[in-house]
Amino acid sequence: MTRARLEEPDEGPRSKRAAILTAAIEYFGEAGYEATKWSAIAGQVGIGQTALYHYFESKAHCLLTIMRLELQRSRARFVEATGQTSDPTEALRAAVRAAFAVSDHEILQMRILQNNISLLAGTRTSKREETERQAARELVQLIERDWVRLLTQGMSRGEFPVRDAHTMALALLGMIVSVWRWYRPTGTTPLAEVSELIEGCCVRMVTQ
Amino acid sequence: MTRARLEEPDEGPRSKRAAILTAAIEYFGEAGYEATKWSAIAGQVGIGQTALYHYFESKAHCLLTIMRLELQRSRARFVEATGQTSDPTEALRAAVRAAFAVSDHEILQMRILQNNISLLAGTRTSKREETERQAARELVQLIERDWVRLLTQGMSRGEFPVRDAHTMALALLGMIVSVWRWYRPTGTTPLAEVSELIEGCCVRMVTQ
């Protein structure tokens, strides 16, 4: 498996790529990918519909890019947060806290990621889409491995009872990311509260 | 809030409605909703594409019907499983076991439900679609309330430490249903094993 080293294309000074991504995150996140018209994003950015194809091969290519960027960001945060300590329980707590230390814009990206994650399953017909898809899939696998390693270390040190680390990791991840399906910044429960509650759940799940 | 009493339409002896639903579950579940062509389902059933519109107003209407049926089924199983006992911990265990006591075909339906749950958010423009959507949304809320009640009872009896029951319920549900995103009957981990592991996780999360 070769590591896909995707660097962001060099952006000229006139480039609207960042503006398109921002608008797309807004629309895809609020209204949903299928429900938003590609042309609406062009309108928001202030360019014609066809100009979008200068930056992205397709609507799906834009979506996959957003998803890949979010996966990169959230993996980086995980690595950064868990690298601070060698105590497995503390690392677990730090990982959960890192998962919920996000801006409103990043919440939208997590939501987009969750709502369209099944897109990563099937092969894409166009080249650049497929590249993004594979990069995203690899990141998903890396993130899963990161969590498995976290659990395995805790188990081998005797801090966590020994269980199927892989299934446990998927269960933890599943619980954490499921929050983005229902959480809204405008809702009644503040995110800090959700974060604390989930942190406790994760710890009890794993350590008892 | 009026309870939507959706009865299935009386099916004549020549009706292909059931066959269409079966084929749609197969296709939507295996390939994904967006990736399957509506006409492919007509082909599978052995009718012309336009005949589909005798049974469903649209492709989305068919999807929403599948989702609503699955929500009805899984709620009925929950109610049946948790009604057997008055011990909260045992009820919790029974609920988790019921969630994983499913056939291969029901696994597909759960997957379809999870992958397209965001469809329940926005209003639909056509009448029958909107009816199905609202029925499905109500079922989701009922299921959430069922779980909240389960937790609240355990807390008030002193079996579960008192925490935010609503957020806890969403966390439990999120963990359970997240399994259908990755589980495949052909995979290495048997479902019974997953079920046991998740059951333990839920109990530790809630009771400690």
Added chain:
DNA sequence: AGTCAAACTGAACTGAACTCAGGTTGCTAG
């Protein structure tokens, strides 16, 4: 045998994603 609703069909329509064949803009090298 005639009636009626359920079940179905081929041809035409719609709209959003996308392609094509160029046109404009502004930086850079000479």
Added chain:
DNA sequence: CTAGCAACCTGAGTTCAGTTCAGTTTGACT
């Protein structure tokens, strides 16, 4: 300064899956 050229953009046209239309067939029941 201006010529070249790559980045950036556009209006007109194409495609294709989903859908509508205007009927036709089927078979249960008087």
